[in-house]
Amino acid sequence: MRETPGVVIKSKFKVPGTKKKSRRYTTYLDYINRPDAKDSREQFETYHNYMEDETKSSGLFTREDDRLNDEKRRAVRDIFKHAQENGSILWQDVISFDNAWLRETGxxxxxxxxxxxxxxxxxxxxxxxxxxxxxxxxYWTGAVHYNTDNIHVHVAIVETSHIRERGKRKPKSIELMKSKVIHSLADRTKEQEKLNAFIRDELVAHKRNKKIQSLPNRVLHPDLVRQFKDIYERLPEDKRQWRYNMNGMQPLRESLDRLTDRYIDIHFKSEFQAFNERLEQEVAF
Incomplete structure (x- = not known):
């Protein structure tokens, strides 16, 4: 199992006016768009030549654009300048990747x-x-960076109106952010569809087409019959409650679980073992 996390997100925020010598928000745009980490003194407007050199940085991108021309770069700079003047917090996120994980995802x-x-x-x-x-x-902007051992993305966020005073975001919001990155890059649709197909197309379809007391050779199975009758006699009178997660089924869930385990063991023992192996792979991922 992987010991190094595939994706790490680090976050911080800057409150305007807390330090006289603090860099302007537009300077942070210069920073995330810089040629290297050691020098961020160049002006924002001069970066369009460097942004074309994709061996080091992607240049800035936004919600709408993968690349910004001169006019759009100046507009972004003005947005961040006015946000700072209006008292907006500057949120700074870095999404860092394990390059081996990026290879795994293609x-x-x-x-x-x-x-x-x-x-x-x-x-x-x-x-x-x-x-x-x-x-x-x-409003936000980002840039992909290649100047360290790990490929990473810098993100800068400000608010253009309805400025909030609190900079700290909920931990679940950052976790959601990381989850979206992972699921966007690692498409597990095919693997998860295999899991769903076993439940939907094999297990459930088999149950709908075959009486619970019938074995493949049509011999009654006394253990399944006994468990089934016991559950049936204890079902709520209100049939609207006849769903596993309904409150009225709570006393029967343990018995239902035992019946389900036995049913699978009789009809789908090898398939269920393969299902669990695939499930463990997904959990590990």
């Missing part, structure tokens, strides 16, 4: 990066987090 292949997938995953993550935090007037 995002990184022979040192070539599927940057569009990283950008879209970031969009999905940031938008989900903002929705959960009810930050409906937020």
């Amino acid at each position: 995002v990184l292949h022979d040192d070539l990066v599927d940057e569009k997938r990283l950008i879209q995953a970031t969009r999905n993550a940031v938008e989900a987090m903002l929705q959960k935090e009810k930050m409906v007037h937020a």
